Amino acid sequence: MFQRLLVANRGEVAVRIARACRALGIAPVGVASEPDLEASWVDAMDEVVCLGPAAAAESYLNVEAILQAARQTRCSALHPGWGFLAESPRFAALCRQHGVTFIGPEADVMRLMGVKSPAKAAMKRAGLPVIPGSDGPLADADAAAACANDVGYPVILKADHGGGGKGMRRCESEAEVREAFTAASAEALASFGSGSIYLEKYLAAGRHVEVQVLCDRFGNGVHLGERDCSVQRKHQKLIEESPSPALSDAERADLGAKAVRAALALGYVNAGTIEFLRSTDGELCFMEMNTRLQVEHPVSEMISGVDIAVEQIRIAANRPLSLSQERVELAGHAIECRINAEDPSADFRPSPGRVETFDFPAGAGPGTVRVDTHLAAGDEVTPHYDSLLAKVIAHADTRALAIETLSATLEGARVEGVQTTIPLHRAVLASDGFRSGEYDTAAIPGWPPR
Amino acid sequence: MKPPLELTVRRDGDTVRLCAPAVGVFTCAAEAGRLLSPGAGAGVLLSLDVARELVVPAGVSGRVVSARPERIHEPVGFGTVLYELAPIEAGDVPGATTGETASTVASLALPAPHSGRFWHRPSPNDDAFVAAGEVIGPGHPVGMIEVMKTFTHVLYDPGKNLPARARILCLIAGDGAEVREGDPLVEVEPA
Numbered sequence: 001m002f003q004r005l006l007v008a009n010r011g012e013v014a015v016r017i018a019r020a021c022r023a024l025g026i027a028p029v030g031v032a033s034e035p036d037l038e039a040s041w042v043d044a045m046d047e048v049v050c051l052g053p054a055a056a057a058e059s060y061l062n063v064e065a066i067l068q069a070a071r072q073t074r075c076s077a078l079h080p081g082w083g084f085l086a087e088s089p090r091f092a093a094l095c096r097q098h099g100v101t102f103i104g105p106e107a108d109v110m111r112l113m114g115v116k117s118p119a120k121a122a123m124k125r126a127g128l129p130v131i132p133g134s135d136g137p138l139a140d141a142d143a144a145a146a147c148a149n150d151v152g153y154p155v156i157l158k159a160d161h162g163g164g165g166k167g168m169r170r171c172e173s174e175a176e177v178r179e180a181f182t183a184a185s186a187e188a189l190a191s192f193g194s195g196s197i198y199l200e201k202y203l204a205a206g207r208h209v210e211v212q213v214l215c216d217r218f219g220n221g222v223h224l225g226e227r228d229c230s231v232q233r234k235h236q237k238l239i240e241e242s243p244s245p246a247l248s249d250a251e252r253a254d255l256g257a258k259a260v261r262a263a264l265a266l267g268y269v270n271a272g273t274i275e276f277l278r279s280t281d282g283e284l285c286f287m288e289m290n291t292r293l294q295v296e297h298p299v300s301e302m303i304s305g306v307d308i309a310v311e312q313i314r315i316a317a318n319r320p321l322s323l324s325q326e327r328v329e330l331a332g333h334a335i336e337c338r339i340n341a342e343d344p345s346a347d348f349r350p351s352p353g354r355v356e357t358f359d360f361p362a363g364a365g366p367g368t369v370r371v372d373t374h375l376a377a378g379d380e381v382t383p384h385y386d387s388l389l390a391k392v393i394a395h396a397d398t399r400a401l402a403i404e405t406l407s408a409t410l411e412g413a414r415v416e417g418v419q420t421t422i423p424l425h426r427a428v429l430a431s432d433g434f435r436s437g438e439y440d441t442a443a444i445p446g447w448p449p450r
Numbered sequence: 451m452k453p454p455l456e457l458t459v460r461r462d463g464d465t466v467r468l469c470a471p472a473v474g475v476f477t478c479a480a481e482a483g484r485l486l487s488p489g490a491g492a493g494v495l496l497s498l499d500v501a502r503e504l505v506v507p508a509g510v511s512g513r514v515v516s517a518r519p520e521r522i523h524e525p526v527g528f529g530t531v532l533y534e535l536a537p538i539e540a541g542d543v544p545g546a547t548t549g550e551t552a553s554t555v556a557s558l559a560l561p562a563p564h565s566g567r568f569w570h571r572p573s574p575n576d577d578a579f580v581a582a583g584e585v586i587g588p589g590h591p592v593g594m595i596e597v598m599k600t601f602t603h604v605l606y607d608p609g610k611n612l613p614a615r616a617r618i619l620c621l622i623a624g625d626g627a628e629v630r631e632g633d634p635l636v637e638v639e640p641a
Contacts, residue, residue, distance in 0.1 A: 034529055049473055050527035054628065055567070064527070068497045072475055072525035099525065318535050341598070350598035352565075383566055383597040404460040 001317050002026050006070040007045065009081030010036055010060060011374040012388055017079045018044040020309035029073045031066060033059035035382055041374035047073055054384040060084045063091055072101045077101040077316060079309075083386070086292040087114060092416035103316045105270050105291050112266070113289040115162050115356075117198040119285065123274075129261070131277065133200035141181040144199055149176045151201045159182060159188035160196035167191060170202055180344040190437045201283075205442040207278040208232065209244050210290075211259035214311050216321045221264045223256035224300040224308070228440045231428060235349070238421070238444070239428060240296040241335040242303050245437030246278055246398065255284060260288075260325070271312045280440075288419070295338065295391070298372055302334035302395040330408050332367075334397040335406050337429075338396040339420040340387040343419035344447075351419035352383040359411035360392060365405030367396025381418050389420060399437070404428055454503040455495060457532065459510055466512050468533040470526040471504070472497060479518045479532065486535060487511045493532065496523070506531075513537055558612055559634035563604060563619035568635060570625040578625075581590060584618045585641040592636050594619075596630070604635065613640035 004027045007017045018028035032047030035054050042048045053059035059065070061084055070078050074147040078100050080086040087105070089111035091374045095102040103108070113119045117136045119404045124130045132151050137160050146366035148155045148171065157180055159167030162362060167188030182199065188248050189195035207230040215221040228238045228244035232285040259274045275287040275295050306323065313449045314322065342348040362369070373390035375381070381389065392413075393407035407429045424447055428434050431446025457468040458486050468477060474497035477544045485494055486506045487490040512535025525566045540579065562568065564575075570593055584593070590606045616638035623635045 048527075050529050051473060052528045055626070061529075063497055068473045069527070071498070072473070190573055350600050352598060385598070387598045 002075075002313070003075065004029055004032065004046075004075045005103075005313070006066070006073065006075040006078040006100070007081070008060075008066050008070075008078050009084055009086075010354040010385065011041055012372055012391070013040075013081035013083075013295075015041050015044045015374045016372060017081060017309055020307060020313060021141055023307065023310050024313055026077075029069075029075050031060070031069050031324055033384070035380075038380070039374070040376045040379050051074060054382070056084065056385070063094060064174075065087075067094060067100065067388075070095075071098065073301075075100065075199070077103060078127045078314070079103040079313070080292065080299075082292050082295055084227050087161035087290070089114065089361065101316050102251075103270070103312050105272065107269055109266055109268055110291045113291050114392045116158060116288065117196075119288060120198075122266060123262055123286045123289070128258060128262045128274070129245060129284065131200045131203065131285040131287070132217065134198045137198050138181070141178045142387070144181045145174045145177050145195070147199050149174060149401045151199070154202040155199055156202040157184045157197050158192070159184070159192055160198055161192035162188055167197065186352070187386065198275070198317055203277055203279045203282055205440045206230075207246050207440050208237075208242070208275065208287075209246065209278050209284065210273050210275040211256055212271070212273055212294075212297065212308070213268070214257055214306075214308070214315070214321060215263050215268050217269050217313050217318055218320050218321055219264065220321045220324070221268075221320060222323060222328055223260050223326045224304040224328060226252060226255060228297050229296060230309070230439055230440050231434070231444055232350075233444060237296065237338065239335065239337055239404075239434075240299050240423065241333065242334065242397070245328065245347040251282075251284075263289075267384045270315050271308055294334055295388070298391060298393045299334045299336045303330045304328055304333055305331075332395055332396040332397050333402040334393055335399075335402045335429075336391055336393040337406060337410065338388060338421070339390045339392060340421045341381045341385055341389050342421055343350040344421050344424040346419075348421070349419075350383065350387055352381045353390075353418045354386075355379050355381060355415065356417035357414050358389075358391070359414045360409055364397075364412050365407035366401050367394050367405035367407050369394050369405060389415070389418070400435075401436065451493070452479065452500060452502050454491070454505045456507040457504050458529070460531075461483075461502055464537045466510060466535040466537070468492065468506065468510070468535065470495065470528060470530045470532055473527050474525075476519065476524045476526045476530075476532060479524075480514055482514050482517055484514045486514060486533070487513070495526075497570045508604075510535070515579075532568060558616075558638050559635060560592060560604075560612065560636045560638065561627040562595065562629060562633045563607075563629045563630055564597070564636050566597040566624075566628075568604075568623045568627050568629045569594045569596060570621060571600070577620070580618050580621070580636065582618050582620055585615060586618065586638075587615050592618075593623075612638060615641040617641040 021028040027046045030048040089107040092102045093107040157169040170179045184197040211222040231239035273290040276284045313356040396402040427446045435446025456468040474495040478494040516534035619637040
């Protein structure tokens with residue numbers, strides 16, 4: 001096992017990985033930008049190396065500085081967390097080149113899953129259903145129009161290297177496809193350095209269901225059930241829960257088994273998440289694979305009792321999985337709220353500042369509560385990075401009890417100094433739409449309040 | 451050999467500190483008592499087996515009063531203090547000045563509406579929102595400010611102090627520069 005591990009990230013995920021290191025007797029070594037040196041989360045590390053100024057390009061995305069930090073602190077492994085360099089195949093390959101074990105999949109699989117249409121083709125070969133559409137990138141507007149006519153309208157044009165809505169165009173007719181193709185390609189080129197565009201049938205009002213998988217180097221794979229992440233705003237997840245209220249037990253078992261088979265067929269190693277879109281007629285189609293630890297992983301940890309971050313490190317150290325699918329017991333229901341420093345009453349305007357009070361009650365409601373955060377009262381929420389303050393996860397025997405526990409915890413929460421999204425979460429949890437389990441990605445249930 | 455790296459400078463009263471400009475292993479440190487002047491070599495930083503000479507930046511001079519690191523190869527982070535300099539007479543070192551260059555403060559300048567990172571252009575491949583010599587009026591976008599990955603346009607607002615129609619003289623805040631609320635962004639004159 002590793003003696004020292006570099007945590008190549010910041011904030012909440014850095015604290016989470018440090019905790020996994022401690023559980024395995026590994027010394028966590030941190031990296032931080034100049035302003036983050038003052039933050040309390042760096043106390044979770046045995047040692048911290050300052051990477052550079054605040055700008056991410058000069059600190060948390062500075063590949064050379066991070067690798068040098070690993071070498072000079074004698075770290076033999078590196079965990080990238082999520083965001084920043086977590087899905088950079090180049091970074092993963094450079095780690096290997098410099099003799100540092102990258103906690104994640106191999107660079108070639110990461111590269112394959114990082115581009116949309118090859119990933120889709122690979123998953124189709126691996127046996128997963130995919131959204132009907134083009135077989136790979138489209139050559140021009142004529143090819144796009146022909147494909148759209150085959151698939152049927154509406155369709156959506158998407159950037160092959162894209163994400164976050166850039167380069168996406170929804171089209172209702174052949175004329176719209178022809179008109180939108182050039183603009184989408186130009187936007188994709190400007191945003192991602194590639195104008196490659198593919199096309200899919202547009203599925204409105206679906207549900208985002210994803211499966212957590214763990215695979216070792218010995219051909220073993222397990223899934224830890226699914227997470228339903230359909231409460232979203234502008235493609236950003238707000239609330240995640242497991243199990244999904246939309247799936248039957250039979251569908252759940254079938255989806256999990258398919259996801260594990262597909263991951264093993266790819267030669268995937270370590271933790272990964274396969275995302276599916278569940279259409280209104282109940283069909284589940286592959287969307288993409290995230291080749292890293294996910295923000296919402298605690299939901300799966302709460303229902304399975306498996307420490308995913310610990311398993312990631314064990315797998316990277318060439319240990320076989322410590323569990324088999326038969327021994328994975330999924331119990332109860334877990335729901336997670338992402339608390340962001342944003343003002344939901346002012347169009348989610350970012351709200352940096354000093355956190356004066358930061359307190360979540362223990363023991364509120366019938367279930368158990370886990371709060372994952374990097375903040376303490378007195379900490380500064382800087383404008384330089386993302387706005388995640390904390391994740392509050394409730395676990396109980398039933399979905400209703402989990403909602404009750406989470407609602408009671410948020411009601412008793414005291415966060416002062418910055419605006420937060422707690423009012424949004426309380427409104428969603430209290431809404432009939434969420435409580436019934438009948439919601440989708442098209443709208444946030446219970447928000448905005450009437 | 452890669453080009454030299456300039457040491458970064460921190461000033462505290464008369465004391466000047468020269469700091470590591472990157473993560474790496476510091477070696478070949480200058481000994482205590484040595485006089486450092488702009489452009490002088492002051493050690494080597496090794497990063498991923500590449501050696502780069504560290505040089506004293508323009509506008510900095512002084513006598514090294516700090517001791518060398520205990521280790522010949524000292525691991526350092528960005529900003530680690532490598533040298534502490536005591537002031538010397540500016541005349542002792544031709545071409546050196548001990549103070550920072552006085553910053554140009556615009557007489558008529560549009561202030562930053564809030565803190566964040568100021569960007570001149572909507573995306574890296576686009577033209578800047580405004581250019582020197584351009585005449586603008588109220589509501590004209592002059593740039594964007596990024597806070598927590600959210601971008602908002604900075605619109606020209608004459609308020610009480612600025613002309614309703616203004617000619618751009620220059621962009622004071624750099625492209626991608628950190629700005630604080632009230633910092634001057636764009637210098638203008640009445641058009």
